[in-house]
Amino acid sequence: MRFFDLLRLIFGNLSRRKARVALTAIGVVIGTAAVVILVSLAIGLQRNANEQLYGIGDLTQIQVMPSFGEGPVMVGPGGGGGGGGGSSQTKLLTNQALEELRAIPGVEWVSPREFLWSGGMVRYRKLEGWANIIGVDVKDLADLGFETVQGDTALGRTTIVVGPMVANNFYDPRLRPGQEPPPPPDLYDQQIQFIISKWDAQGNETRKNLSLRVTGVLKETRGESDWTIYMPLEQVKALNEWSQNRRINYNKEGYSQVIVKVRDVNQVLDIADQITEMGYQAYTPQSFVQGINNFYIILQVIFGGVGAIALLVAAIGIANTMAMSILERTREIGLMKAVGATNRDVLAIFLGEASGIGFIGGLGGVIIGWLAGQVINVMAVVYLSNQAGQQGGIPPSVAVYTPIWLPVFALVFSTLIGMLSGLYPALRAATMIPVLALKYE
Amino acid sequence: MNQAFIRVSGLKKYYQMGGTTVRALDGVDLEIEPHSFTVVMGPSGSGKSTLLYLLGGLDRATAGEIWVDGQSLNEVDENSLALFRRRTIGFVFQSFNLIPSMTARENVAFPMQFAGVNPRRRDEQADFLLKQVGLGDRALHRPTELSGGQQQRVAIARALVNDPKLILADEPTGNLDTASGAAIMQLLSDLHRSGRTVLVVTHDTRMMRFATRQIYLLDGRVVSEAEYQSAVLEVAQPS
Numbered sequence: 001m002r003f004f005d006l007l008r009l010i011f012g013n014l015s016r017r018k019a020r021v022a023l024t025a026i027g028v029v030i031g032t033a034a035v036v037i038l039v040s041l042a043i044g045l046q047r048n049a050n051e052q053l054y055g056i057g058d059l060t061q062i063q064v065m066p067s068f069g070e071g072p073v074m075v076g077p078g079g080g081g082g083g084g085g086g087s088s089q090t091k092l093l094t095n096q097a098l099e100e101l102r103a104i105p106g107v108e109w110v111s112p113r114e115f116l117w118s119g120g121m122v123r124y125r126k127l128e129g130w131a132n133i134i135g136v137d138v139k140d141l142a143d144l145g146f147e148t149v150q151g152d153t154a155l156g157r158t159t160i161v162v163g164p165m166v167a168n169n170f171y172d173p174r175l176r177p178g179q180e181p182p183p184p185p186d187l188y189d190q191q192i193q194f195i196i197s198k199w200d201a202q203g204n205e206t207r208k209n210l211s212l213r214v215t216g217v218l219k220e221t222r223g224e225s226d227w228t229i230y231m232p233l234e235q236v237k238a239l240n241e242w243s244q245n246r247r248i249n250y251n252k253e254g255y256s257q258v259i260v261k262v263r264d265v266n267q268v269l270d271i272a273d274q275i276t277e278m279g280y281q282a283y284t285p286q287s288f289v290q291g292i293n294n295f296y297i298i299l300q301v302i303f304g305g306v307g308a309i310a311l312l313v314a315a316i317g318i319a320n321t322m323a324m325s326i327l328e329r330t331r332e333i334g335l336m337k338a339v340g341a342t343n344r345d346v347l348a349i350f351l352g353e354a355s356g357i358g359f360i361g362g363l364g365g366v367i368i369g370w371l372a373g374q375v376i377n378v379m380a381v382v383y384l385s386n387q388a389g390q391q392g393g394i395p396p397s398v399a400v401y402t403p404i405w406l407p408v409f410a411l412v413f414s415t416l417i418g419m420l421s422g423l424y425p426a427l428r429a430a431t432m433i434p435v436l437a438l439k440y441e
Numbered sequence: 442m443n444q445a446f447i448r449v450s451g452l453k454k455y456y457q458m459g460g461t462t463v464r465a466l467d468g469v470d471l472e473i474e475p476h477s478f479t480v481v482m483g484p485s486g487s488g489k490s491t492l493l494y495l496l497g498g499l500d501r502a503t504a505g506e507i508w509v510d511g512q513s514l515n516e517v518d519e520n521s522l523a524l525f526r527r528r529t530i531g532f533v534f535q536s537f538n539l540i541p542s543m544t545a546r547e548n549v550a551f552p553m554q555f556a557g558v559n560p561r562r563r564d565e566q567a568d569f570l571l572k573q574v575g576l577g578d579r580a581l582h583r584p585t586e587l588s589g590g591q592q593q594r595v596a597i598a599r600a601l602v603n604d605p606k607l608i609l610a611d612e613p614t615g616n617l618d619t620a621s622g623a624a625i626m627q628l629l630s631d632l633h634r635s636g637r638t639v640l641v642v643t644h645d646t647r648m649m650r651f652a653t654r655q656i657y658l659l660d661g662r663v664v665s666e667a668e669y670q671s672a673v674l675e676v677a678q679p680s
Binding site for chain 2 (some may be wrong): 001002005009012016132164331332335336337338339340341342343344345364435436438
């Protein structure tokens with residue numbers, strides 16, 4: 001039998017019994033719509049959670065810190081990443097270690113960072129503040145994936161790029177109680193005074209005063225960078241050497257932190273594990289995100305399962321309809337066999353009809369589920385952004401999200417359910433003894 | 442020495458019915474020549490329909506052998522039996538068995554779907570056969586819009602659609618008035634004259650006029666005409 005003839009026959013048979021097919025399909029519509037809405041909701045929740053989570057940093061970056069082992073801290077030639085060290089041994093982030101990290105497959109780049117060890121005070125006009133100062137080994141912060149809202153990401157000797165929250169750290173030291181604090185200053189393109197101090201053995205303070213221009217304000221990441229002032233690595237090194245009164249040999253002492261950028265987000269955990277095995281401390285938000293994602297996947301399965309129960313009920317409806325239909329059409333089955341239909345032909349026709357009911361229901365369910373999702377979205381997003389507005393949080397962009405695979409999957413699944421529930425009736429039809437079918441009253 | 446188109450030996454068909462065994466056919470031996478018009482006569486329950494269905498491969502025998510057109514029907518699987526019905530047999534039933542939702546043309550063309558014939562060829566063949574049975578102008582009518590005689594003619598056209606060698610008709614005039622019945626008999630006779638082997642199971646004694654061979658069945662056995670007549674008369678005599 002030709003496939004097209006089969007389809008036409010199935011369609012013809014289904015359209016003969018429109019009301020019954022429609023009633024049976026409504027069950028499937030409800031089940032499929034439930035699956036689509038509930039899974040979309042779970043995915044929407046996950047997306048929201050992830051949107052908030054992306055604040056903890058770029059998920060393809062691993063922070064690597066030196067490990068000082070369990071025994072006495074040894075800072076010496078042996079600690080520099082020489083061979084054979086277990087995790088209990090001190091592992092420092094020397095230049096050699098950087099090469100080791102670069103050699104890991106899947107690593108895009110490795111960039112050391114250094115904090116300013118001594119405290120630094122920043123002053124802008126009459127406002128003062130403390131800031132977290134990080135030196136980075138790039139000429140342009142864009143290389144580390146940063147974007148700005150004002151100015152650009154290039155770093156220079158007398159310029160700095162600041163996080164968007166840095167301005168909030170400024171306060172007026174002469175502010176009297178009860179006085180309204182001044183609003184955070186707009187730092188972009190302003191000159192900032194930067195003062196660091198050191199003390200000698202006698203307790204005499206020496207100050208160093210730098211005047212730096214803010215040439216860029218970073219986009220909010222809801223992470224560390226929001227509160228950070230970025231400088232070139234060399235400058236932070238020089239300031240650290242000045243405050244320590246000695247030269248620092250990075251080949252021996254290592255950097256305090258290295259950022260390892262991974263090409264593919266799926267490799268992050270593997271590479272973090274490798275780095276840990278090499279003896280360093282590796283931290284990635286990915287492991288945290290992974291845990292959260294696992295939770296949402298379980299949620300999707302549970303929600304999908306609730307919808308699937310509705311589909312199961314619908315499947316029983318299809319089986320019932322098909323069983324009835326086969327009883328009514330017993331003589332027709334006998335005739336089909338008499339004129340030369342094989343058991344396979346009969347099976348295909350009835351399986352096709354059952355799948356057809358599943359498909360029609362699935363199509364309806366997908367459309368209704370998707371539309372309902374859009375309606376929920378509009379209502380929920382308005383409500384949630386009001387809530388978020390009151391609480392000062394960030395409003396979610398979606399409540400229900402339907403990825404393209406979901407309706408496709410739901411449609412295939414409902415068709416498959418239809419086919420499965422038609423299996424028993426169709427097998428019965430296919431294996432009927434023709435003469436008994438023909439004589440059936 | 443296998444001249445016969447149909448050869449049946451020791452054919453038995455038993456049914457279980459509520460704990461008792463019904464012997465529908467109880468040892469039938471037959472040979473039917475090609476291009477013959479055979480009429481099988483017998484009262485209700487004599488096993489004549491059972492014989493017809495066994496010959497057409499719609500059922501399986503309890504014992505005995507059936508050969509049709511050189512093919513044994515005993516040892517073939519379901520699929521081969523379906524192919525045998527498709528290629529060799531054309532069935533005509535008492536109650537027509539047309540599909541109500543299909544037009545006359547679609548009903549006639551229906552068996553060709555299973556044979557994988559392309560749609561254009563199917564329609565041409567169906568129209569040709571409908572014309573042959575005198576219903577060329579009724580191709581788009583549904584069974585409910587046709588008389589009993591017309592429906593049976595559609596059914597005969599359907600039986601012919603795969604060009605079978607053997608036409609098996611089960612009481613083809615049973616549901617028809619006298620005139621329509623006569624027309625159907627004539628049609629079957631025409632098929633016989635065009636070279637097909639025809640086997641008709643009937644009560645209708647008018648069919649005898651067209652027959653080249655008569656078979657009488659009583660209680661699942663083939664009997665002679667004399668035996669049959671006396672048995673029928675015996676029943677007919679008031680006691």
